[in-house]
Amino acid sequence: MTAALALEHVTKRFGGLLAVSDVSIEVAPGQITGLIGPNGAGKTTLFRVISGGLRPSAGRVFFEGREITGWSPHAVCRLGVCATHQIVRPFPDLTVLENVLVAAAFGSGGRLAPRSPRAEAEEVLEFTGLASRGDAPAAALTLAQRKRLEIARALATRPSVLLLDEALAGLTPTESQQAVALIRRIRDRGVTIVMIEHVMRAVMDLSDRVLVLNYGRLIADGPPRAVTSDPQVIEAYLGRALEEA
Amino acid sequence: MRALSARLPWARGAPWAPRASALAALALGILLALVPAVAPRDITLLNLGFFTFLYVAQGLAWNVLGGYAGYVSFGYAAFFGLGAYTTALLWLAGWPPLATYPVAGIVAAAFSLIVGVPTLRLVGPYFSIATIGVGEAMRVLMLNLDRITGGASGLNLPTAVPSKTWFYTTSLLFAAVAFAVAAWVRGSRVGLGLMALRMDLEAAESLGVRTALFKNVAHSLGAFLVGACGGLYATFLQYVHPDTVFSFTESISLVLIALIGGLGTVWGPVLGAVVFYAVQDYLQTSYPTFHLLVYGVLLILILLFEPKGLAGLAERAWRRMRGAPARLAPAGPSGAEPAAPGRGGAG
Numbered sequence: 001m002t003a004a005l006a007l008e009h010v011t012k013r014f015g016g017l018l019a020v021s022d023v024s025i026e027v028a029p030g031q032i033t034g035l036i037g038p039n040g041a042g043k044t045t046l047f048r049v050i051s052g053g054l055r056p057s058a059g060r061v062f063f064e065g066r067e068i069t070g071w072s073p074h075a076v077c078r079l080g081v082c083a084t085h086q087i088v089r090p091f092p093d094l095t096v097l098e099n100v101l102v103a104a105a106f107g108s109g110g111r112l113a114p115r116s117p118r119a120e121a122e123e124v125l126e127f128t129g130l131a132s133r134g135d136a137p138a139a140a141l142t143l144a145q146r147k148r149l150e151i152a153r154a155l156a157t158r159p160s161v162l163l164l165d166e167a168l169a170g171l172t173p174t175e176s177q178q179a180v181a182l183i184r185r186i187r188d189r190g191v192t193i194v195m196i197e198h199v200m201r202a203v204m205d206l207s208d209r210v211l212v213l214n215y216g217r218l219i220a221d222g223p224p225r226a227v228t229s230d231p232q233v234i235e236a237y238l239g240r241a242l243e244e245a
Numbered sequence: 246m247r248a249l250s251a252r253l254p255w256a257r258g259a260p261w262a263p264r265a266s267a268l269a270a271l272a273l274g275i276l277l278a279l280v281p282a283v284a285p286r287d288i289t290l291l292n293l294g295f296f297t298f299l300y301v302a303q304g305l306a307w308n309v310l311g312g313y314a315g316y317v318s319f320g321y322a323a324f325f326g327l328g329a330y331t332t333a334l335l336w337l338a339g340w341p342p343l344a345t346y347p348v349a350g351i352v353a354a355a356f357s358l359i360v361g362v363p364t365l366r367l368v369g370p371y372f373s374i375a376t377i378g379v380g381e382a383m384r385v386l387m388l389n390l391d392r393i394t395g396g397a398s399g400l401n402l403p404t405a406v407p408s409k410t411w412f413y414t415t416s417l418l419f420a421a422v423a424f425a426v427a428a429w430v431r432g433s434r435v436g437l438g439l440m441a442l443r444m445d446l447e448a449a450e451s452l453g454v455r456t457a458l459f460k461n462v463a464h465s466l467g468a469f470l471v472g473a474c475g476g477l478y479a480t481f482l483q484y485v486h487p488d489t490v491f492s493f494t495e496s497i498s499l500v501l502i503a504l505i506g507g508l509g510t511v512w513g514p515v516l517g518a519v520v521f522y523a524v525q526d527y528l529q530t531s532y533p534t535f536h537l538l539v540y541g542v543l544l545i546l547i548l549l550f551e552p553k554g555l556a557g558l559a560e561r562a563w564r565r566m567r568g569a570p571a572r573l574a575p576a577g578p579s580g581a582e583p584a585a586p587g588r589g590g591a592g
Contacts, residue, residue, distance in 0.1 A: 051451060077453040085451070091444040102441045105434055107453025157453055 002065040004029040004161050004192040005050065005081070010059035012045055012216075019045040021216040022059070027161070032183070032193045034207035034224070036200075038236055042216040043196045044086060047163050051083040052076040063161065078109030082154040083163035086196075088146040090138035090153075097134040099149055100124055100156045107157030121156055128152040128182060144175040148182070155186065162186065164195040168202055180206060204228070212236065263432050266511065270428070274421050281410040291409040295481065297522045298416035299474050302423040304502035304514030304521075306470035309430055310463040311500065312509035315443035316365065319496045320376030323360070323383040324353035324468040326491035328475025330387070333400050333485045342407070342480040343415075346473045353472025354465040361464040365457065368446065377493075384491035399486030402479065412481050419477060420515075423470050428511045430466070439463055440509075471499075505543055507554030516555040 003026040012020040020042040027033050035043050048054040050061055052073035060069045063081055071079075082103075091099050104117035104124070112120050125131045128148050133141065141149060147167060154162055167183065168176050180202050187193055187206075197203045203210060203224065210227040212220040214236040220227045227233055277294070284290055303321070310316045328349035335345040364375040387394045394400065407415075430436045442449040442456045450456045479485045489495075498521065506517020521540075528536040551557045 053447070053451070072455075073447075073451045074453050074455050077451060083451060085448065089445045089448040091441050091448065093444060094440065098437070102437060102449065102454065103452040106438060106449075106455075109453065153452055 003027055003062070004064060005194070006062040006065075007046075007050070008060045008062070010046070010049055010056045010061065012042070012049055012054060013057045018216050020049065020056070020213075023213075023216075023218050024059075025211060025218065025221075027192060027194060029160070029192050030187070030190060031208040032187050032195065032206050034203040034210040035194055035196045035213065036198070036203060036210060037213035041213040041236075043213055044165055045216075046213065047083055047165055047194075047196065050076075051081060051163060053083075074106070077107045077157055077159075080109070080111070080158070080160035081163065082107065082157045082159040082161075084150045084154050084165055084167060086165040086169070088143075088150045090141070090146055090149055092137065092139035094138055095135050096130055096138055096141065096149055097121055097125060099138050100152050103153040103156035109157075111158040117156075120158075124152050124156045127185075128155065129178075144171055144179075147171065147179065151182065151186075155191075159191060161192045161194065164193060164197075166196055166198065168197060168199045176202065200228075263428065267428065270421075270424055274417065277417055278414065281413055285410060288409055291413040293522075293526060294413045295409075295416045296526070297519055298413075298420040299478060300498070300502055300518035300522050301420040301515050302416070303471050303474050303499050304506065304518045305420070305423040305427040305511075306467040306474075307499040308503045308509065308514045309427060309439075309467045310460065311467075312503055312507075312513070313431065313436055313439040313443065314460055314463050315509075316460060316464075317373045317500065318376040318464075319373055319493070319500060320360070320378075320380035320383075321467070321471050321499050322491050322493060322495040323380050324357060324471040325475035325478070325495055326383060326387065326487065327353045327356055328472030329479035329485050329490040330394060330400075330475075331472070332476030332479045333402055334393070336402055336480065337400070342476070346476045349476030350469035350473040353475070354469040357465045357468030358461060361461045365460045365464060376496075380491070380493060380496050384487055384493075387487035387491055394487055395485075396487070399484055399489075402483045402485065404483060406480065406483055412477075415477060419470070419474060424511070424515065426466065426470065427514070430463070431511050435459060435462065443509075501540055501544070503554075505540070505547060505554055507556030508552070510553060510556040512559070513554050513556035516559070520555065 005025070005027040007023055007025045010020055010023045011018070023046065035046070037043055045054065049056045052068070052071045052075065055070045060067055062068065063076070063079060066079075068076055068079065068081070091102065094102070100121040101117055104112060104120040108117070108120070122131070122134070125134050128151060130145065130148055130152055133145060138146070138149060147170075151164070151167060164183070168179050171179060176199060183193065183195070183206055195206070207224050209222065210220070210224045211218060212227060212230075212233050219236060220230045220233045280294065281291060303325070307318070307321055311318060331349040331352045332342060332345040335348060336342055360379050364372055364379065367375055388396055390396070430439070438449065438454045438459045441452075441454055442459065446456055475490060479490070502517040502521045503514050504517070505520055506515065507513025524539050525536045528539065547554050551561075553560070
């Protein structure tokens with residue numbers, strides 16, 4: 001089976017800083033993959049390399065066997081890989097429905113047919129629980145609703161692969177639970193999900209597999225339980241034990 | 246905000262707002278088209294109409310990129326001038342003036358692509374500054390290409406010109422075409438993309454909007470219309486000079502018209518052009534530079550109190566007359582994030 005997403009020796013340098021260093025990953029379709037690591041580990045950079053925002057300094061990116069290295073974000077999106085932003089970026093003067101409509105009208109690359117972008121947008125609002133806010137300007141939403149809108153917009157592009165960048169950050173425990181349920185339902189629709197997340201409980205609950213980045217390197221890869229007991233991972237988060245220093 | 250959904254007819258069933266707006270425009274157009282029949286000898290009136298419509302057309306054209314997409318260009322004189330010279334040269338070569346206008350538009354649009362492909366990668370003030378450079382460079386270039394442009398002495402054009410009524414009607418037609426284009430773009434898929442990229446370029450791009458393509462389409466559409474206007478202007482004046490048709494004042498005028506009228510609105514440039522030209526025409530003869538002061542004051546008042554310009558003001562007045570609440574506050578509940586978040590850092 002072709003991997004939904006594959007990275008081959010991806011490296012990204014910013015001047016002297018090695019943000020992502022020789023990362024190779026294959027993501028199986030239909031799975032939820034958690035991407036964790038300390039701040040500055042290169043997680044968001046890796047997402048941006050995949051979604052086209054950044055061109056890798058070296059290495060190649062494949063979507064369903066097709067090379068997409070260096071493609072523009074709009075092209076990557078229309079092909080079926082959509083990323084949400086860590087800091088939400090709604091179109092503030094458009095209504096919630098129109099925000100989603102932009103995604104459905106431009107990002108779906110013909111996958112909606114015969115459904116109209118508007119019908120799709122309405123369905124997505126229903127699915128994400130934003131239907132009652134459809135006519136509100138996006139600027140009037142609460143943070144939790146904006147996070148939802150960010151996901152709703154990505155969904156309206158009918159992605160095969162969804163990259164979620166800290167979809168839970170800043171949410172209250174209740175909101176967080178709702179978001180976790182939403183992510184699970186998205187997976188049940190057959191969408192492959194890769195999520196950067198700091199809320200460990202959510203990562204443990206949701207992920208089929210966890211990847212750990214530290215200083216741009218992939219230091220662990222496996223089922224959630226195995227990864228969290230990996231000494232290298234513990235060291236990355238907590239530092240070395242005293243007697244070894 | 247509700248009006249915005251109504252502006253997207255391809256998405257919504259059959260909204261009344263764009264249709265009412267189109268009907269109003271049609272009625273106004275027909276009324277104005279009757280003026281020459283009523284007053285065929287009133288040269289002052291016909292000239293006033295000619296220039297006003299010419300500005301209406303250009304303001305509308307400028308607004309497609311400047312208002313909808315938020316790319317404020319100070320370089321449209323380059324398109325106007327190229328259009329004027331295209332018509333001038335073809336007319337001298339024996340073409341009938343009317344046939345030269347589409348060519349003038351195409352030349353301007355082609356030039357807009359040459360300029361737009363590199364400069365539209367710039368954002369905000371950087372783009373605006375680049376366009377000033379392009380506009381001025383064109384003026385100086387044309388001044389020095391005296392074999393083609395006549396240089397500092399300009400070019401005299403054929404003296405056999407159509408009637409004032411013809412100019413009035415053609416100019417009105419240009420304004421009508423520009424209005425139709427502007428209104429169509431606003432309500433179309435392209436318009437939605439342009440508005441999205443104005444609010445957040447990166448988000449629009451990541452949701453599949455071909456931002457570079459859309460910006461260039463908007464730019465060349467505007468350039469085509471302004472180029473055709475330049476051609477019509479050259480015919481009217483029977484004379485072209487680089488300093489007039491490539492003047493920075495011409496570029497600024499279009500920005501002012503759209504700003505005064507209402508950035509990104511369909512009716513804004515129409516109202517803006519009327520006020521702009523009326524003020525200039527009324528004041529210039531007795532106080533040659535006083536109109537600049539008026540524009541300055543208007544600009545400050547608009548930026549302070551009504552960013553949507555005269556069109557926004559009109560909308561507010563209309564709502565108040567109908568007894569509806571003035572406007573829904575766009576601000577979110579307290580504690581909501583600011584509307585324009587910063588860039589995400591590395592994870």
